[in-house]
Amino acid sequence: MHLVIQALILGSLTGGVYALMASGQTLIFGIMKVINLAQGAFVIVASYLTFSLFQMTGLDPFLLIVITTPIMFILGVATQWFLLKPLRPDDAAELSLLVTFAVALGLEGALSLFYKTTLRSIMPGYENHSWTVWGYQVNEVRFYAFLLSIAMLGILYLLLQKTKFGRSVRATVQNPMSAQLLGVNSKAVSAFGFGLGVSTTAAAGAVFGLITPFNPGSHYDLISRLLTIVVLGGMGAIGGSVIAALMMGVGAALVSALASPIWSDFTFFIVLLLVLLIRPRGLFGAKVRGAL
Amino acid sequence: MSKAGIIRAVTFFGILALLPLGVKPQWVINLLIFTLMYSTLASSWNLIGGYAGYPSLGHAAFFGFGAYFIGIIFESSIGNGYNPFLILPLVGLCAGLISIPIGFIAMKTRKDVFAIVTITLLFMVQTLAYNLRAVTGGAQGKGVAVPPFDPANFGRPFYYVMLILLLVAMSISFYFRRSKIGLSLAAVRADEDKAHGVGIQVTAVKLIAFALSVGIASMVGGVWGYYEGFIYPQFAVDPLITIGMVLMTFLGGRATLWGPVLGAFILVPAQQYFAYEFGATQFYLLAYAAIFLIIMLVLPRGILPTLTDRIRIKAKIAVEANK
Amino acid sequence: GTSAQAAAKPLTIGISLSLTGDFADSGTAAQKGYLLWQSDVNKKGGILGRKVAIKIVNDASSPDQVVTNYTNLITQSKVDIVMGPFSSLLTIPASRVAKRYGYSFIEPAGGGPKVFLEKNPNLFFVQPAATTKGGDVFADYILSLPAASRPKTAAYVKLDDPFAAPLADNIKARFEAAGIKTVYDQTYPSETADMTPVISGVAAAKPDVMVGGTQTADAFAMTKAMIQLKFNPKWLFLSNGASSPLEFPKAIGLKNTEGVFTSSDWYPKSTAPGTAAFIKSYISMYGGTAELIDSTSAEAYSAGTLLELVAKKTGKIDNKTIIKTLHTGSWPTLEGNLSWNAYGEPQGAYLLTQWIGGSLKTVFPAKIAQHAPVAPKPAWVG
């Protein structure tokens, strides 16, 4: 029982970290209709940024998020503006797959040049601290990450659902022509939206660098998980991706702790398959009337 | 087939068939083997991912299936070295049969979800390859017996088998384009619900395309496993293989006959050459990514469609002029 | 005439390394070792008067590329000699290409059981023993303890790859035979980024000794998980990753390394012949301190050393000579005195090292130990 509860705690904390990473991915995938294979690479870029800034300034990595967020935002905007915008709207969704994959490779290459491929960790001194609560270990960093991700998701949700900017982002994606006719600068909005999705990796990258050793190639492991979370949650459903991330975290932790880690991803994939077969739009994907 | 088309095909395959007789260096043959391998993979992927618009990311699962099939049967002895090739049709048939129930379930979902479902399939197969140790050797890998071919012409048999597989894949691709199957697939790609509603045998054509597609991929996997000589789960069932075929198809042009081949003939040599020449300086990833982006920006729909579109537009102007 | 000309022609050596991709880290370390050896040997005037020219190409951790690279090196660049790649998984396809063309294949990194099952007489693994024997020395140490102070229970956590898992299994077989109860035994896949669930399982089993069959990143992640879960067994052995003097403290914090056992072939305090000179020239070429040298660099360097030794002994340097010569006698390198069975499996043993006072020290076998083993392991600093 102790083991089960500890696994639940670990799983939800890890799930929180993935939710943080997936939030931007969900935004980009669901709302911008871009399958961003570079999201994992952006997370790693942010990890390195935090790492370097931390080494230079000694400031707390969580504080550095304030600096890294605008940098990641600009990186995202630039990616959208120079590489994704030129794609033809008809097949942009599919071609974005290729472009973002190339971006991921490019980022990996650039990082390998600057940082070599040594595994790095961000170590402010408390990265492995845990609170002992009734005999269970609650890792500090993951706990902060959990709170941070809930806060970020809340902000994202409000931004998209309740503000004029959010409306213009959604409008642009759903019908760019008519958004343009209503005075939305759809190019700027798309770039901004993509930048926003990428800027969430700043926080995710800091947390990732705190809890796991990383190198430029680490993005490969991230991306398939992020995609699965996004799909399981229902593309574009931010709340759904949180639930999916938690499901993944808890499921993997339980199977790893109780059965065997070699079957933990397998179990998760089976869950994903079953969910998709029953609900092809994911857990929280909305059913739309479509062309009927 | 148009006259130009016949000439193109005969020249292409003619040159490739004669090439090993004149070209001796094994490194050239080796490079061509990988190029042909990816041409075939991309052409086969195109059947389902291009014509039907179902972007499978799980082809590497079948590729790996083929590799293990050969690896398991020919672990210790292969006679004169040609037996693994002879058994390939059986490999393809088995993969095709297995794919039918899988495809039936996976293609019930929407197309973007299909991509994720199939990549999930890939990871599941990889996990199985790791964990079914008794059959696959697990993480220890599985060796295939060494073929007794003359080192001076070692690559030649593999080369010709890959070439034949490419011919098969392209013939199917050509047939798809020219038959009602192809037309039905195009309709499925454009609007599947509507296609269903006008009585097209949607499920059947999708399954035919999927089965043929992965059947070929599995045969290529078999040859690969044999050529490589040693099969590890992470290399045989590797998402990068899938991504490779997808990239090449997109690059050359989806749903075209020559696009996937063109994509492979550009990307494979470029990739292998960059890794060989510049790899040590770590510029290779950057160079590879840059080439990619430039092509995507200049020829956003893939090379062939962009070119044919230009031609089509010229034709349209001509039509208008005649009006 | 011709012989003088031939002598002036550089000796070209082709090597494919994983400079990008999954295995890039160790690939880069190997590259350093090879290039250092090249520089050293050329300072001495090369081999038999021929300058050594190493051509290193990247295989991006891909098996297709490794086959291409060795085929190209041999048939296009027509190098005189090839040496082995990193990673170990790429060694088998690479060694098959080398064998096909009659090339010798001295390799510093592929020591899994399947490599030797290839029965390739051209192959020589430049480490003291097959990789899977890396843990034997830890078992030797534990079983050398008086029965009362031995651990009673053991946990085994191992990476599912050709090297790490069998290594831990070897220890387990010995422990079980000696009556140490197995309370936990799990394999984890290589993409496991989060080790905390596994470690929580280990912690719940409360073993006295924990054996980690680890590679690199997973060793770091595992240690971090142990710190986070405040799980501190009396003995902790990590086969690989912890043996990296540079990366391990970087990844988990130097203070946390205290008391972790690992096994090494080469490490800065090693007494193997040539170590001091190697360290000196390493630092003059790459800077840093002795502590920062990865053993993979020493392994690669030793591969080169073997060529020198063969040339010195026979006065010739060609593939046939290398193969024939290395199969007899024993060869002093940074890795100790090496000798091989018919299929390249080395016949020596690893050293047990432990992190004490911030660096790796030999603690077993006793006759060459630099420090007595520290047990039980001190608590994590956090």
Place this chain on the structure above:
Amino acid sequence: MTRINEPLLQLKDVTAGYGAGLVLKGVNLDVMPGQIICLIGPNGAGKSTVLKTISGLLGIKGGEVIFKGHEISTLSSKQRLGLGIVHVPQDRSLFPAMTVWENILMGAFILKDQKLINERIEQAAELFPIIIARKNAAAGSLSGGEQKQVEVARSLMLDPALILLDEPSIGLDPKSRKLVFESISLLSKAGRTILLVEQNARSGLAVSDRGAVLEAGRVALVGTGAGLLEDPEVSRLYLGASSK
């Protein structure tokens, strides 16, 4: 607005097309301020294309688009909207996954004054109560006609000088259709200029001051709305004989 005899909008020899071919082959058209002008013509004649070149959805290849005396063909859609040109396209133009209410708000995207927005919403709701009744429904879930009603209501959020209406009556039931044509008259009475494209040509011409026939990318005929309705040749070629 002063009723001088200068057109509000002028198309001079406008040529335009998609890709390389030309769809509009020199369109000339004057739209006088305060008038309703109805553009009719066979399917594929280029009517929608004309509207797109005015609102800036499609760039032109030659000629001039002149609005209030200024050449505007190089301006962006947003700038043209700022000048007071609103375009309600023919294809479904709602944001399907957004609620009806959000769609209406999007109609007022360039407005800042919240009070004004509320006022306009009220006015629009009087004509089309559906925007209140189905406020929180996803716009894409509405029936075809309901969507058209929301689209027209949305176009009322701004107070444009020139409204481009591309077949507003498509999919509307007779009652709503009457409403739409009435509101077009109302808008015109309030001083707006309206360029209307209609296949429902009799209803369209009936409310219009002037009509123009577009045929194969050129303006073939102009006249008063009533005049065109009466013209037997126009009836035969464009209005259909059997419908009356």
Place this chain on the structure above:
Amino acid sequence: MTSLLEVKHLTKRFGGITAVNDCSFEVQEGSITALIGPNGSGKTTAFNIITGYLKADSGSISFRGKDIAEPDPAKLYRSGLSRTFQQARIFPEISVLENLIVASGYSWKGLLGARTTNGDRKIAGEMLEEFKLSALADFYASELSYGQRKLLEFASVLMSSPKLVLLDEPTAGVNPVMIETMERHIRSRHASGVTFLIVEHDMQLVMRLCDPVIVLDHGAMIAQGTPTQVQANAQVLDAYLGS
């Protein structure tokens, strides 16, 4: 006359909205029946249920005397039921000509045959000629104007040999002259035994062409009868036509 299509107690809800509410009607074989009603009265939803694109919450449907438990678009199509969509649904990435050929329906054996046979091209070409689309035959259907798409979809239902054709606002956005062409085609098919069920807001066309007329409001049938009867019905005037 026997009834070709019979709808009984059909109900469909979407969240709080009852789109079709306990609705029953019949379509007699050989008739041109109209289904009219105000916007949002459930006409399209009824079509979607009958043709298997949506599942009803309750109620039953029978076609050609057989109960259809689980309507499936493809099976229904093969048994002679074809339809058009309110928002024309064409295959954008294939040519205009091939759009017609795809819709002509082919057997399993035909599936293996050539993509476009000369016969296909001839029949489809004639059809395109009728609707003034021949010049665009080899263009992608995505390049058509709104009305041209409606025409293409209409033409494509005439390509197979259906028993019952469901048309959802076929004339919306279509030029009046072309509406006459459509009308002519409907009449000639009707003469050769095809039954039509038409949703249409163009009352003049409905009155000219259809008998009987069924009127829906809020998902329920409020009237049924000849055009003149319906036109005089107070409820219909109030709900639909406006006085």
